[in-house]
Amino acid sequence: MDHISPVLWQFLVKWLTNFAVIPPEASKVAPQMDALLLFMTLVSLVGLVLVIFLVVTFSILYRRERHPVATQIEGSTLLEATWTIIPLGLFLVMFVWGSVLYFRIYTPPPNAMQVYVVGKQWMWKAEHPGGQHEINSLHVPINQPVQLTLISQDVFHSFSMPAFRVKREAIPGRYTTVWFEATETGTFHLFCSQYCGTAHSAMIGDIVVMSPENYKKWLQSSTSGVSLAQDGERLFASLSCSACHNGTPGARGPNLAGVYGSTLTLSDGQKVTVDDAYLRQAILNPSAHITQGYSPIMPTYQGQVSEEGLFSLVEYIKNLDSNYRIKQTTTTTELAPVATAATPAASPAANNGKVSHE
Numbered sequence: 001m002d003h004i005s006p007v008l009w010q011f012l013v014k015w016l017t018n019f020a021v022i023p024p025e026a027s028k029v030a031p032q033m034d035a036l037l038l039f040m041t042l043v044s045l046v047g048l049v050l051v052i053f054l055v056v057t058f059s060i061l062y063r064r065e066r067h068p069v070a071t072q073i074e075g076s077t078l079l080e081a082t083w084t085i086i087p088l089g090l091f092l093v094m095f096v097w098g099s100v101l102y103f104r105i106y107t108p109p110p111n112a113m114q115v116y117v118v119g120k121q122w123m124w125k126a127e128h129p130g131g132q133h134e135i136n137s138l139h140v141p142i143n144q145p146v147q148l149t150l151i152s153q154d155v156f157h158s159f160s161m162p163a164f165r166v167k168r169e170a171i172p173g174r175y176t177t178v179w180f181e182a183t184e185t186g187t188f189h190l191f192c193s194q195y196c197g198t199a200h201s202a203m204i205g206d207i208v209v210m211s212p213e214n215y216k217k218w219l220q221s222s223t224s225g226v227s228l229a230q231d232g233e234r235l236f237a238s239l240s241c242s243a244c245h246n247g248t249p250g251a252r253g254p255n256l257a258g259v260y261g262s263t264l265t266l267s268d269g270q271k272v273t274v275d276d277a278y279l280r281q282a283i284l285n286p287s288a289h290i291t292q293g294y295s296p297i298m299p300t301y302q303g304q305v306s307e308e309g310l311f312s313l314v315e316y317i318k319n320l321d322s323n324y325r326i327k328q329t330t331t332t333t334e335l336a337p338v339a340t341a342a343t344p345a346a347s348p349a350a351n352n353g354k355v356s357h358e
């Protein structure tokens with residue numbers, strides 16, 4: 001922490017974690033969060049001491065025996081300005097400091113590794129692009145930004161990682177994101193921190209931070225053999241999306257290759273940037289936003305695809321090449337080589353969609 005003496009800071013943190021006042025600081029943002037929390041605690045303590053001191057001193061100095069007759073004091077501009085401006089300044093410091101941290105926590109860096117998370121009563125399901133699925137646990141490498149895209153299948157949940165000082169609500173019907181970078185290997189708590197029904201307190205798990213080598217081994221040993229994009233490709237064929245979206249000149253639907261991250265013009269002239277959330281909405285509720293130049297013929301897939309399936313479709317469209325093959329990306333390179341090597345022909349759909357890998 002560069003705000004106060006590093007030695008003093010380390011001593012303080014050690015003491016606080018030793019006595020379980022705070023969880024270990026295991027992410028990049030954790031010391032920054034703790035510094036803000038410490039600042040707010042100190043300001044509150046100083047305020048508390050000051051107020052108590054004044055109350056006690058004044059009760060002694062101006063008690064009835066010494067001051068039987070009350071004196072009226074007509075305000076002091078200097079005094080009032082002081083006790084207004086100092087707290088205002090302190091609160092503004094907290095506000096600006098807090099906002100800076102807030103935007104840091106909820107703005108993932110572009111090189112972040114992607115993990116999808118579905119919350120449901122009462123478990124967490126994590127899906128890695130390479131096709132690793134886990135329940136109530138999340139394996140991540142150390143020193144690597146990890147972005148979570150969360151959704152709930154039923155009620156509100158909150159994915160909370162106290163050791164990383166990060167949490168995010170999982171909301172039904174809407175994607176939310178959060179990111180972190182673990183700085184310590186080990187196993188840390190994962191909680192649901194939003195009351196979500198009877199077994200809410202059992203909706204817990206482990207976050208396992210591993211060295212890059214161990215993480216690679218874990219990826220290889222836990223893959224389901226089908227990457228998310230391949231699973232999406234299979235769904236894309238079985239739901240007959242490919243009947244309209246196939247990139248051919250006469251296709252009834254727009255070409256989806258390269259649509260991710262692009263700006264679409266809708267029939268009402270509005271411009272939208274295509275992200276995960278937009279893709280999900282486009283599949284479940286196509287009539288809500290019609291792409292310019294196309295007629296509203298796409299049927300809704302509400303109730304036909306699970307949240308996991310939607311993640312697969314999103315991952316498929318994200319990785320789509322112009323000839324409707326799954327494009328290689330840095331994330332899939334890192335996560336999927338074994339998945340693709342192990343299953344050269346996972347499904348008929350995966351056959352015509354070649355997945356290149358090094």
Ligand code: HEC
Nearest residue numbers: 239240241244252253254279282286289290291294297298
């Ligand atoms: C009957 C033909 C048809 C089918 C089947 C179909 N779509 Fe579409 N789709 C369209 C048309 C036409 C549009 C453009 C108009 C609109 O926005 O609704 C569209 C738009 C989209 C968009 C918005 C992006 C863009 O470029 O406009 C996405 C994403 C999409 N479809 C995905 C899918 C997926 C995934 C499936 C299968 C689950 C699917 N579609 C099935 C015809 C179809």
Ligand SMILES: [Cu+2]
Nearest residue numbers: 157192196203
């Ligand atoms: Cu929950």
